[in-house]
Structure formats: structure tokens, C-alpha cells
Amino acid sequence: MIKSQLLASCRLACRVSSNALDNELEELIDAAFLDLEISGVADVNGQPYTVTSADQLVITAVKTYVKLNLGDVLENTEAERLTRSYEMQKATLKMRNYSSSVISEES
Numbered sequence: 001m002i003k004s005q006l007l008a009s010c011r012l013a014c015r016v017s018s019n020a021l022d023n024e025l026e027e028l029i030d031a032a033f034l035d036l037e038i039s040g041v042a043d044v045n046g047q048p049y050t051v052t053s054a055d056q057l058v059i060t061a062v063k064t065y066v067k068l069n070l071g072d073v074l075e076n077t078e079a080e081r082l083t084r085s086y087e088m089q090k091a092t093l094k095m096r097n098y099s100s101s102v103i104s105e106e107s
Contacts, residue, residue, distance in 0.1 A: 003051045009059070021070070028066040035090075036093065037049075068083060
């Protein structure tokens with residue numbers, strides 16, 4: 001994914017139909033990646049995710065962060081639910097590095 005695609009995806013998630021809030025959305029996207037990095041979310045090599053290296057779980061967490069933090073502008077009434085959702089997504093992403101990605105095939 002490239003940043004313009006992520007911006008468009010965040011715009012859609014926030015129900016923003018124009019590009020009037022693009023600067024704020026871009027800042028929130030950057031802040032989301034930084035928050036994930038500070039929280040210890042990293043790829044299998046221990047590197048922080050970027051727009052180009054993020055998978056769908058990371059992208060979903062970024063969109064949730066953006067939607068939550070754009071709340072003041074959009075008069076978001078779901079802040080508590082979005083906060084819980086983002087924290088859960090972040091915890092799941094942090095645990096992913098400690099679990100095996102191989103599923104055993106026991107009979």
C-alpha cells in the first residue's frame with residue numbers, strides 16, 4: 001500500500017468525502033504508526049511498520065486510531081468504543097511477535 005491509498009482508505013473510514021481534512025488525516029496516520037512503534041508493535045525483524053510494510057491488521061489499527069482521534073472534528077460519539085477497539089488491536093499486534101505463525105497439524 002502507498003500513503004495516498006491509505007489516506008483514501010482513512011478518508012472513507014471517517015466518512016470524509018472531500019480532501020479538506022487531508023493534512024490532519026496524514027498527521028494522524030503518521031501518529032498512529034508512531035504510537036504503534038512506541039507501544040512495541042514491530043514486524044518479525046523487530047522493525048517498526050511503515051505504510052509500505054504494513055499488513056491488513058496494522059492498516060486496520062491505523063484506521064481505528066485515525067477515526068478515534070479525528071473525533072473532535074467529526075463530533076464522534078463512539079470514542080470509548082473506538083478506544084477499546086484500538087487498544088485491543090494494538091495488544092493483538094504486540095502478541096503476534098511472541099506466537100508461532102505455524103499451526104500444528106495434530107491428528
